[in-house]
Amino acid sequence: MNDNTVHLHERVKKILYSLTGITLAENKDIMIANRLHKLRRDTRFNGDLEDLLDAIEKGSNTTEFINSFTTNKTHFFRECFHFEDLRDRILPTFAKSGQQIKMYCSASSTGEEPYSMAMTVMEARETLGRSLNATIIATDIDTNVLQYAANGVYRFSKSSKEFPSWIKPQKYFKRRVEKNLANEEILIKVKDELKKMITFKIMNLNDSSYPYNKNEFDVIFCRNVLIYFSVEDQNKILKKLFSHLKIGGTLYLGHSENPHDLINYVQRAGQNIFIKTKDIY
Numbered sequence: 010m011n012d013n014t015v016h017l018h019e020r021v022k023k024i025l026y027s028l029t030g031i032t033l034a035e036n037k038d039i040m041i042a043n044r045l046h047k048l049r050r051d052t053r054f055n056g057d058l059e060d061l062l063d064a065i066e067k068g069s070n071t072t073e074f075i076n077s078f079t080t081n082k083t084h085f086f087r088e089c090f091h092f093e094d095l096r097d098r099i100l101p102t103f104a105k106s107g108q109q110i111k112m113y114c115s116a117s118s119t120g121e122e123p124y125s126m127a128m129t130v131m132e133a134r135e136t137l138g139r140s141l142n143a144t145i146i147a148t149d150i151d152t153n154v155l156q157y158a159a160n161g162v163y164r165f166s167k168s169s170k171e172f173p174s175w176i177k178p179q180k181y182f183k184r185r186v187e188k189n190l191a192n193e194e195i196l197i198k199v200k201d202e203l204k205k206m207i208t209f210k211i212m213n214l215n216d217s218s219y220p221y222n223k224n225e226f227d228v229i230f231c232r233n234v235l236i237y238f239s240v241e242d243q244n245k246i247l248k249k250l251f252s253h254l255k256i257g258g259t260l261y262l263g264h265s266e267n268p269h270d271l272i273n274y275v276q277r278a279g280q281n282i283f284i285k286t287k288d289i290y
């Protein structure tokens with residue numbers, strides 16, 4: 010890489026960090042180059058890449074810039090044992106008390122995670138009764154994935170095994186017919202009953218505070234997003250999220266993430282499952 014490219018990539022990292030808090034690792038040069046060129050094509054920007062970054066720094070195309078540098082990999086029932094824990098340990102208590110369960114999905118990407126939470130509730134309702142009521146707030150910083158999630162149309166290969174055996178997808182999705190589908194593909198659309206449980210909103214985890222009440226949520230999913238932040242920033246995000254979790258509420262983290270400074274304020278209930286035992290003052 011020549012000096013100009015090194016300088017360009019350092020600028021990208023700096024801008025991305027200031028807008029999102031995301032820290033790009035050292036080995037991401039090919040990814041940065043590809044995404045930057047694609048951004049210039051998509052925005053039909055007339056100028057070189059340095060000019061493009063100048064414009065972004067001045068406030069134009071920031072949404073497109075953020076959207077092109079997020080990584081949105083996700084799937085239905087990812088780390089399925091978290092949904093099983095929700096179904097078996099948490100939901101029965103709420104069905105019994107009749108109290109509504111408030112859940113927060115803090116990096117919802119294209120929607121598979123919050124829809125999996127909602128399907129878990131619907132499935133549990135069949136055995137626990139209709140007194141089980143839930144609301145889910147699902148947020149992400151990327152406007153493209155939020156729109157995709159709200160639309161709720163997913164493309165699958167017929168042979169894919171996205172759903173665990175205890176979920177019958179035909180209960181929650183309508184099959185859609187489209188001319189351009191490949192032989193192996195099916196298209197499914199989330200039914201309204203599932204959608205109604207979820208509110209999708211834009212939110213930046215890097216914001217200094219979040220628009221929720223203290224101890225508002227019974228459950229928070231924060232999975233496979235902390236890995237994009239420095240340890241210092243992971244701690245800041247975790248503490249902010251934690252202040253919105255009720256005592257006795259549950260925090261789910263991704264498989265390679267850890268609770269850092271929260272460790273003395275939680276009790277471990279399973280693999281990356283943490284119950285809040287006290288507030289941090």
Ligand SMILES: C[S@@+](CC[C@H](N)C(=O)[O-])C[C@H]1O[C@@H](n2cnc3c(N)ncnc32)[C@H](O)[C@@H]1O
Binds near residue numbers: 030154231237263
């Ligand atoms: C790899 S996906 C994880 C999706 C899902 N939680 C899962 O575990 O399957 C990470 C998501 O975090 C979002 N993200 C990254 N930085 C963010 C930030 N500062 N605020 C909110 N969301 C962010 C990305 O847009 C992306 O959709």
